[in-house]
Amino acid sequence: MFLLGGESKVDGNRNGYVIVTAALPYANGEIHLGHVTSTYLPADIFSRYLKLKGRKVLYISGTDDHGTPILIQAEKEGIPPEELVRKWLSRDIEDFSKLGIEFSIFYKTHSPENIELTQRFFENIYKKGFIFKQEIEQWYCGNCKRFLPDRYVVGTCPFCGAENQYSDGCEVCGRAFPSYMIKEPKCIVCGSTPFLKESIHYFFKLSSFSDQLRGWLVSNSNLQPEVRNYVLKWIEDGLKDWDITRDISWGVPIPLNEKDAEGKVLYGWFDNHLGYIAFTYKYFRDHMGEEVDTRKIWNSSVIYHFIGKDIVYHHYLFLPAMRMAEGSFKLPDYLPTRGHLLLQNEKFSKSKGWYISLRNFLEIFPPDYLRFYLALTTPYSQKDVNFDWDDFQLKLNNELIANIGNFIHRVLTFTYSYFEGIVPEPSEMEELDLKFVDDLKQAVRDVGELMDEIKLDKALKRILDFSTSCNRYFQSSEPWGKRDKGKTCIYLSINAVRTLSILLWPFIPFTIEKLWNTLNIPKSFRNSSLISWSSVSELKIKPGHKINKPSVLFKRMDKEIMEQKEKFKKKH
């Protein structure tokens, strides 16, 4: 019996682990803003939020190492695939850490842990009779001496005659078709003409799981309705059994002692789905020793798999069906799915240079600027997100700097120059002050609810609304015009700054940690009640507390943005 996810709410199981995973980046290229937008940033913001709430959170990901593209790339570079994936693993870790993406573990599918788990997994579902063999015909390049995946064969569309189309579909007429139908096929690597060749492959009986999958999709109320409907439609149309082997050497060997299994490996999507579990094993072995029962922990955790919409099929059909077939690992409770990133309203294209790598971006802009902008513009839905330089500039200048930055800075400098940095004793609260305290409490409640629902963009908007009301309060209180220099206003405002800092930490951690230094909240206090979700709406900063000399948290970057705008002007 498999363990159905979906009933666990994050607050329902307060002592257990929360396992947050981010879909694995393929280990043959650099991380770009698209990866970050749909997957790694939302997952990071969310796990930071859970940490503030005092939850035991594991944030898990790693590289997806296997498959033909990596093999070919390694050949091109003249290095073994092991070396290629090792290179990308360390590159990815560097890039992510510069953005403040804090994984508990970022590991790799080409690891003993994952290979072992994958083989065991295969054996288990093989024994249960969910694997069968079938002969298939595939394009084979005689020159490269290998079978070619569909995307490694180009040719002429059998329907509209458009040239240079991938063998599984035509971008010109929009039709999808079986690969063998393509006219005048060419190997994308060497250009020679491939031929169709037979090979025995192993298939997973995905179709047997239609009812169970439907049941899971319908009963798991945590899934996004639009994605659920999308996947249900596929089940209605009939699921095809899934070819889970490939005729290459790079991957997890099929753990069977028979001739048909020789020279073949398991398909990358078979082993990378198990990476989440294998990496969790690795984490516990490293941190708690061999005797930890990871399976038990896994099954008693609340599980979130963050993904981009391009891999919905794999995560809503293949992954759950595999776990159902094997039967001992729980399904995800949540599968937060987000859309793609467009650049100036056009699709990213590496070959056309129309994309932004994370590394290049962070060479120019501070990580928090990117985190803020993307978090604010990426909804909890499959809708695509547009990265637009004008919009980036506007949002930074008007929302981050002029709203949040301004409030924090005006409060801190006021305190510093009129009270020598010492938080004043408040006088009796007036109606305006009491109302502000209510506003603060309401804001915290709203933000918490939205964060729990993973609606991170709306949560951030709500924080901005709160910041606006902070500015409004400060403005109407006019502390500068009062004889006592508005002691109550400053006391409440400083506390509002602390509240804001906690609300904002998951989004812009670098800046907030700087701010905590200015607020004179020592590092040792940062896991205490001073910095935690449970105290976020309290007035924790007491009169007499001394703050440090404030400095500007955000600087405007109009010149740098202008340069980028020039660079990404219409090229066509």
Added chain:
RNA sequence: AGCGGGGUGGGGAAGUCAGGUUAUCCCGCGGGGCUCAUAACCCCGAGGUCGGUGGUUCAAAUCCACCCCCCGCUACCA
């Protein structure tokens, strides 16, 4: 071709599932205020027949039907 998502004042978005007083927010625009703050902040105002047509209802951006337009996805692309 099929399926999914969307079309809301000049630009970008929220609201639509659970229909209801002057349709919300940011930018931009016009006017005013404040001076603590990174020309930042606060207030007031102009501007929308909520893609089209028809229907249900006392009442529709919101529900139903049909149509138009835009975007995305379609399993061996990881």
